[in-house]
Amino acid sequence: MSIDHLPRITAVLCLCLFTTVTGAKTWQHEQGTLTLGETPKRVVALNWAATEALLLLGVTPVGVADKAGYSVWVREPELPESVPNIGTRVAPSLEAIAELEPDLIVTSSEMAPATDLLERIAPTYVISVYKKGSKPFAKAREMLLTLGEILDREKRAQAILADIDDTLATQRQRLQRHGVADQPVALVNFLDDRHVRIYAPNGLYQTALNALGLTNAWPHAGNYWGFSVVGLEAIAAYPDSRIVVIEPTRPGLSQHLEDSPFWTYLPAVQKDQVYQIDAVWPFGGVFPVKRLAVNLTNSLIDGGTNNVR
Structure with missing residues (x-):
């Protein structure tokens, strides 16, 4: 190879490298x-x-x-x-x-x-999405939008977020139209017949409550996952609250609760203001906010009971 060709070859290699980078x-x-x-x-x-x-x-x-x-x-x-x-x-x-x-x-x-x-x-x-000091829904939005960029699906990511915003607005209107938005709600998962995981204002669920115009009955900050573990008696301190039980629940829980003074004397139980909804993952991304909003709205409109299935 002639030495005269080296500059040209070098230029081509540089151009290829530049294009790749x-x-x-x-x-x-x-x-x-x-x-x-x-x-x-x-x-x-x-x-x-x-x-x-x-x-x-x-x-x-x-x-x-x-x-x-x-x-x-x-x-x-x-x-x-x-x-x-x-x-x-x-x-x-x-x-x-x-x-x-x-x-x-x-x-x-x-x-x-x-x-x-x-x-x-x-x-x-x-x-x-979940770590100390983070805002779960904002971080989940960031994840969705960034993955949309990485996977060349930016428009789809933006459409998903727009749909969630529209859904939240629609569910808020439904609650207001049926007059069931004024009373606070306590969102819980049962751990056993005496203890629940109660969802706090710093968690993902709070985004749905805020958008629906609902008040979280539990006013205390939880861990960075957005919950606290408490005994049922702790809910009694908020007698005006409705209790929303989020599935799944343990087999046989209903029978244990019927025999439990910790449960039967709660004001929400005595007033038939217990609501049960399908599972909503509290440590997920943006979609659980939509799922919770729809499930919760439907349940509150349908009316409560004093029983857990």
Whole structure:
């Protein structure tokens, strides 16, 4: 090769390198940066908030963590049965993930110690909807919009958020029209027949309550997940509140509560102001806010009882 051709070859190589670099996109995340040269096609989700966001965007993950629990606690958007499970959310199988040959992994800071290992398998995006000082719904919106950019589905992400806003406004109007928006509500999951997880003003559920014009009966801040664990007697301090029981509930709970003085003497129970709604994942992304708003509105309009199924 003539030495005269070297400048031309060097120029071509530089141009190719420049095109490759400028064609890539970079996003900041909690553990560093994510740089991609093309849109990912095979995505693994290591928590349910990420799984939910991908499904909303029309992207079926090639692997998820804790698949069985998703259908019990999250339910919507529906996860196809064909999606493989790759272990638990706190300890996924790196080997199972690698076998799926993903080109993107979405995880959160709970998996921070494993980020370097995940990066060896595929580019990894780390975002935590729930951590100290975070605002869950704002962070969930950020996750959806960013994944929309990464997956070339920005318009779909924006449409999803617009639909949630419209739904919340519609449900608020329904509550006002039926005159059932004035009384506070206590949102709870039963842990056993004496203790509940009660949802606090700093949690994801509060976004739905605010949008619906409802007051949270529980005024105290919870942990960064947005809840506190209390005995049933703690609810008695708020006698004007309605109690909303969020499924799932333990088998046999109804019978235990019927025999429980802690339950039967609560003002809401005595006034038939107990409401039960389908499961809504309190540690998810944006969609649980819509799901809670619709389920809660329907239940409050239909009327209460003094019983838990």
